[in-house]
Amino acid sequence: MSSKTKIVVFKAKELIYTGIFIILGILLIMLLIFMFAPSKESSKTKKTSSYTExxxxxxxxxxxxxxxxxxxxxxxxxxxxxxxxxxxxxxxxxxxxxxxxxxxxxxxxxxxxxxxxxxxxxxxxxxxxxxxxxxxxxxxxxx
CATH class of the missing domain: 3.90.1010 (Sufe protein. Chain: A)
Incomplete structure (x- = not known):
């Protein structure tokens, strides 16, 4: 069995670009979650609507x-x-x-x-x- 060693070379620019895109993707997903998730305050105000006797x-x-x-x-x-x-x-x-x-x-x-x-x-x-x-x-x- 002969094993051939492979050497992978990454350029610093590629690593930086990949990291930036991953961070932007995570921020976009978090933004969408916060925008479309129901807020707790609005559900509380709906439940507490009471009328004067x-x-x-x-x-x-x-x-x-x-x-x-x-x-x-x-x-x-x-x-x-x-x-x-x-x-x-x-x-x-x-x-x-x-x-x-x-x-x-x-x-x-x-x-x-x-x-x-x-x-x-x-x-x-x-x-x-x-x-x-x-x-x-x-x-x-x-x-």
């Missing part, structure tokens, strides 16, 4: 009927929602309004954010209208 209302127009949705806030969270000026005509024209409101009231104390409300596909439109009215009332609670 009280009862807040928002107008709700269904067809030609003007209703008022009242949201009760306790302990910084929306606890319940109720419709005022709801008569038999509105109940007949919009039969899903009461079951939708009941479902929303069942979920309100359990969720942290209004966006977390889950709806069935049967009354998606009605729930969306009620959800928007609740958001409008809660905007008043933040001010």
């Amino acid at each position: 009280g009862v807040y209302s928002s107008p709700l127009k269904l067809g030609e009927n003007e209703l008022e949705l009242e949201v009760t806030v306790k302990n910084g969270k929306a606890q319940s929602a109720a419709l005022k000026h709801l008569n038999k005509t509105v109940k007949t024209m919009y039969p899903l309004i009461e079951p939708s409101l009941t479902e929303i009231n069942r979920q309100l104390p359990k969720i942290k954010n209004i966006e977390d409300l889950k709806f069935s596909n049967q009354n998606q439109y009605t729930n969306t209208i009620l959800k928007q009215a609740i958001k409008n009332a809660l905007k008043k609670a933040q001010e």
Whole structure:
């Protein structure tokens, strides 16, 4: 067995250029990580958004009927929602309004954010209208 010794020669310029490119690559990767990683401060501010206690209302127009949705806030969270000026005509024209409101009231104390409300596909439109009215009332609670 004969072993041939190989001698590798590096030029100083090549080593310096390679080191610079490696450092720049590492800096670029770190920059991308810091830019696109979620910040801890933004997640804390989302969790701590609380509302002032009280009862807040928002107008709700269904067809030609003007209703008022009242949201009760306790302990910084929306606890319940109720419709005022709801008569038999509105109940007949919009039969899903009461079951939708009941479902929303069942979920309100359990969720942290209004966006977390889950709806069935049967009354998606009605729930969306009620959800928007609740958001409008809660905007008043933040001010």
